[in-house]
Amino acid sequence: DAKTTQPNSMESNEEEPVHLPCNHSTISGTDYIHWYRQLPSQGPEYVIHGLTSNVNNRMASLAIAEDRKSSTLILHRATLRDAAVYYCILRPAMDTGRRALTFGSGTRLQVQP
Amino acid sequence: EPEVTQTPSHQVTQMGQEVILRCVPISNHLYFYWYRQILGQKVEFLVSFYNNEISEKSEIFDDQFSVERPDGSNFTLKIRSTKLEDSAMYFCASRLAGVGTDTQYFGPGTRLTVL
Numbered sequence: 559d560a561k562t563t564q565p566n567s568m569e570s571n572e573e574e575p576v577h578l579p580c581n582h583s584t585i586s587g588t589d590y591i592h593w594y595r596q597l598p599s600q601g602p603e604y605v606i607h608g609l610t611s612n613v614n615n616r617m618a619s620l621a622i623a624e625d626r627k628s629s630t631l632i633l634h635r636a637t638l639r640d641a642a643v644y645y646c647i648l649r650p651a652m653d654t655g656r657r658a659l660t661f662g663s664g665t666r667l668q669v670q671p
Numbered sequence: 672e673p674e675v676t677q678t679p680s681h682q683v684t685q686m687g688q689e690v691i692l693r694c695v696p697i698s699n700h701l702y703f704y705w706y707r708q709i710l711g712q713k714v715e716f717l718v719s720f721y722n723n724e725i726s727e728k729s730e731i732f733d734d735q736f737s738v739e740r741p742d743g744s745n746f747t748l749k750i751r752s753t754k755l756e757d758s759a760m761y762f763c764a765s766r767l768a769g770v771g772t773d774t775q776y777f778g779p780g781t782r783l784t785v786l
Contacts, residue, residue, distance in 0.1 A: 590773070601675075601762045601777030602714060649773055658704060658716035658727060659764075659775060 562646045567666040570636045578631040578665050580646030588651040591622060591629050594659070595642040602645065602661070605631065609651070641669045673697045675778035677763050683784045684753055692748045692781045694763030701768040703746045704775060705738065707731070707759040714762070720746065721768075753785045 563581040570576040582591065592607040606613055606620045608629075613620045619632040633640055645664040650657070676695045684690050696703050705717040719726040720738055735751045746765075750757055760782050764775040 592773070596714070601764070601780050602775075603777065604774045607773070658706075658719055658729070659714075660716070661706075661714040663713060 562648060562662060564644070564646055564662065564665045566663065567668065569668045569670060570633075570640075571670050572638060573635050576633040576636045576640070576667065576669075578633075578644050578646075578667065579628065580630070581628045582646070582648055583627045585626050585648055586650070587626075589648040590651060591620065591626075592647045592649050592659075593618070593620065593631050594645045594647065594661075596645070596664070597639070597642045602659075605644070607649070636667075636669045638669050638671060641667055643667070675763055675765055675776050677761075677778035677781050679781060680779070681782045681784070683786065686755055686785055687752050690750050690753055690783065692750075692761050692763075692783070694746045694748075694765075694778055695744050696746055696763065696765030697776055698744070699767065700765035700776070702726075702766045702775075703738075703740070704764040704766075705748045706762045706764065706777075708762065708780075709756075709759045717748070717761075750783075753783075755785050758783055758785045 590607050590609050593605040594602045595605050596602045606615050606618050608620045608622055621630045643664040643666050645661050678693045703720040706714050708714045716729050718728040718732045718738055737749045739747050760780040762780045763778045766775045
């Protein structure tokens with residue numbers, strides 16, 4: 559599986575935008591980029607995913623570099639509730655669903671009031 | 672919004688005892704998973720289940736573990752003879768079948784404490 563690299567931790571202030579980077583220089587052409595997050599004492603939660611184009615949903619935006627070797631999860635206005643560990647995970651396009659998610663250490667985001 | 676539920680939220684057991692962790696996946700989902708997370712460590716995959724059989728399992732999922740879908744709604748993880756190192760959060764997840772439905776939905780977890 560292609561590897562991802564994320565900073566161990568980041569800090570943000572409430573109501574400011576947050577850009578969480580992920581490097582995946584060995585990504586294959588058919589890998590999707592998924593983001594999950596884990597709030598304290600909870601199970602992981604899906605955030606967003608994309609292949610080549612930037613993506614937006616109600617939770618976040620995903621900006622994917624043109625060469626696809628990196629991506630950035632963007633929280634437009636961080637709230638205290640966004641304090642969590644954020645995981646960037648690559649998934650092959652033809653995944654049958656049998657393959658498990660492989661979680662790295664992720665980025666621990668702290669949000670200051 | 673439909674969600675994955677897990678019971679109990681916290682289970683305390685003595686070493687060597689059997690435990691059964693229960694999960695109710697989202698009703699129209701067909702793939703089911705168990706993961707665990709030892710305190711302070713990464714989320715680790717244990718097993719995936721589809722069409723009433725194990726699809727994939729990790730090295731952690733040895734003979735002391737088993738999974739079952741005893742009826743149309745529950746998905747269980749049994750640990751036959753618990754060890755101290757089995758103490759962890761156990762998360763159940765489920766997802767739809769089909770291409771383009773890769774999102775896994777996780778339950779809130781069961782905290783297992785082995786004394």
